[in-house]
Amino acid sequence: MNRPGPAFADDLGETLAEAFRLLGVGVADRRSPIHTPSLASIGPDGAPRLRTLVLRGFDPADRTLRLHTDPRSGKAHEISADPRVALHAYDAGTQVQLRLDGTATLHTDDAIADAAWAATPPTARLVYTSTLPPGDPIRTPALPAPTSDGRESFAVLLMRFEALEWLWLSADGHRRARFAWDSAGEGSAEWLVP
Ligand SMILES: Cc1cc2nc3c(=O)[nH]c(=O)nc-3n(C[C@H](O)[C@H](O)[C@H](O)COP(=O)(O)O)c2cc1C
DSSP, rough: OOOOOTTTTOOOHHHHHHHHHHHHHHHHHTSSSGGSEEEEEEESOOOOEEOOOOEEEEETTTTEEEEOTTTSSSHHHHHHOOOEEEEEEEEEETEEEEEEEEEEEESSSSSHHHHHHHHHHHHHHHOOOSSOOTTTTSSSSSSOOOOOOSSGGGGGEEEEEEEEEEOOTTTTEEEEEEEEETTOOOEEEEEEEO
């Protein structure tokens, strides 16, 4: 007898709920592959730039992801020039790929940044204490001694997504779906050929 598939298999609403659930797991569970998604931005030459970041927060009501970075980094400069970003994660456990498109904002000196910094433990703060900007060439890998606690080199990156693409690999037939929201927050959903 065939086992019944998951509720989301043929249901767009359940699929979106599962995608949001996985993003929540990605925040809470360090072992989830969605905890370390790839974030793409657009370089000054128009070429894509990609890197791993830790997913720190997800607000489903606002469709906003929270990540942390150094405001002196390449990605921060790129996002300041062009806020369009994309985020990708593949969870091999559930065989789900998520692709999100949206725009990013950087927060360095506001309540959002202050709250995230306050919740960042001392060990995690250390990566922000470099006196030199990330990506600068150095003669030796050892960094000069820090001169600050890192707060001024800490930024929250909020990504608000207006599209989410779901791909679920299943022996019973792959499922691909696209969810999008207009500027008024009105959502749409459709299945796509996988
Ligand atoms: C597992 C892992 C987690 C990372 N998490 C972050 C992060 O949360 N924030 C960050 O700015 N860089 C993080 N990095 C480093 C970035 O991938 C990247 O190398 C660095 O931020 C410089 O990127 P940029 O030059 O494009 O700005 C992480 C790297 C790895 C491998």
